[in-house]
Amino acid sequence: MSLVKFHNPAYNANNVLVNELFNNFFRNDYSEQYVKNCAKPATNVFETEKDFKIEVLLPGFVKEDVNLNVHNNILTIKVDKEKEEKEVEYKYTHREFGAYNFEKQYKLPKSVDTEKIEAKFDSGILxxxxxxxxxxxxxxxxxIKIA
Incomplete structure (x- = not known):
């Protein structure tokens, strides 16, 4: 069973939300909370015979900013950092990275042992x-030997 479904961010957010709502009702394999103007971090998902592994790129955050929760086989990764108000000398003309708050959810397969999930945060990677x-x-x- 697939742990994650990818989507094209070029779609209108409202159309994607409606499509995901109806698609998930029938397939029920993925859940994600859509937040207006919210950036999603780069994520890698691996599966072996024994486990799954998720890597989330979180530049600019520390482990205290990250909240993890599993409830009803839904893994929620939430990052919430207080914005620092500081005077900026420059005005951005183009910006591709920064520390953005987000919440992402994965519906876990029943094969995952939720009691044994482990997490570590090192060098900006969860x-x-x-x-x-x-x-x-x-x-x-x-x-089987035949008697």
């Missing part, structure tokens, strides 16, 4: 390790 439940792991074939 890494989540989501192990699969023992019963979801592939089993080794067993040879």
């Amino acid at each position: 890494v989540l390790h989501l192990p699969k439940k023992e019963e979801a792991l592939p089993k080794v074939p067993v040879d």
Whole structure:
């Protein structure tokens, strides 16, 4: 089962929200809260036979700014940082990065053991390790001898 669905940010936000609402009602494989004028960080998702791994690029944040929560098999990653009011000498003519608050949600497959999720934050990258439940792991074939 796929852990994440990608979307094209060029779509109108209202159309995307309506489409996602109806698509998720039938597929129920992904959930994301849409916030007006909110930037989403770059994210990598990996799957192996034993686990999932999510990497979230969070430049300008520290681990105290990050809140993680799992409820009803929905993993919520929320970053909330107080904006510092400081006098700026320059006016931006083009800006591609900065520390933006956001909230992102992933509907986790039932195979994820939510009690054993681990997270670490190092050099601006949040890494989540989501192990699969023992019963979801592939089993080794067993040879049966005929009596």
